[in-house]
Amino acid sequence: HLPQVSPTTGWLEEWMSPENLGETTHRHLSPLVGLFPGDRIRPDGSTPKDIVAxxxxxxxxxxxxxFGWANAWRALCWARLKNADKAYRLIATNLRPSVGGANGTAFNLFDIYEAGPGRGIFxxxxxxGTPAAMIEMLLYSRPGHLELLPALPSAWAASGSVEGVPVRGGFVVDLAWRQGRPTRLRVTSTGGRTTAVVFDGTSxxxxxxxxxxxxxxxxx
Incomplete structure (x- = not known):
């Protein structure tokens, strides 16, 4: 069953109660497993609007x-909701340089969590999670369905490309775009037979x- 919306908070219920019994800004997103990594909550009209809301x-x-994985999970969820701006802002926060062990990214691209004064851990x-969020912004897939550039932020819109991306359903794709529109898509089957390719309402x-x-x- 899909979760229900609390009449008290207007959020998907996290507890066996309509009340908010936890920490509002907690890093865990357990009630949103159906949005990501699951796929039962979709903003495409197949899920009841009150659940998406x-x-x-x-x-x-x-x-x-x-910070860190919590930002990555939030970015993945915002990408699924097609909010490119928020997904991008969370990724950018993760990529901010870590100084003195603070939250951020080290010179070797390890994500660092500040575990104490001057002490950061990997x-x-x-x-x-962070590169997974980047891919979800560029390619949304489920078996039989591949959507191009669902949450492309303005910072990446001028031009770009990504190669060798496995997509759900048994395919690998290379994608290039310019001015916010795909210019070339290469699809290779690794076992999948048929998929719809969707962009801007056209399939x-x-x-x-x-x-x-x-x-x-x-x-x-």
Whole structure:
């Protein structure tokens, strides 16, 4: 069953009570597992609007003032809700240089958590989560469905590319874009047969044999 929205807070209920019994800005997002990493809460009309609104309200209440893996999880959720600005801001916070063991990113790109004055420790889950959030901003997928640039921030919109990205359903893709629109998509089957490729409300069907590749270029 999908969770329910609390009539008291307007958020997805986190507890066996409509009351907010925890810390509002806590780093955990347990009630939003259905948004990410799950896929039962979608803003595409297939999920009841009150559930999507409750998930958005809870994520908003959690705030933007966190660090490490908690920021990565929030960014992943905001990407699923197609809010590019908030997803980008959380990623940028994680990539801020760590100075003196403070929260941020070290010279070797390890994510650092400030465990005490002048003492930082490595958070590997943040190192996994932050690039995962970047990919979710560029490619949303579920078996049979691949959406291009669902949460592309303005900072990346001018041009860019990503290669070798595994997508759910058994495909690997390379994607390039310019001025916020895809210019080239290369799809290779690693076992998947058919998927819809969606951008800006337009959908195309791609059908491939395992190991076969197709390149799409016209997204006007």
């Amino acid at each position: 409750g998930a958005t309200a809870l994520l908003t209440a959690r705030g933007m003032d966190s 958070q590997i889950d943040a190192n996994f 195309r069907t791609v059908t491939l044999e395992q190991g076969e590749t197709v390149t799409l270029k016209d997204f006007s």
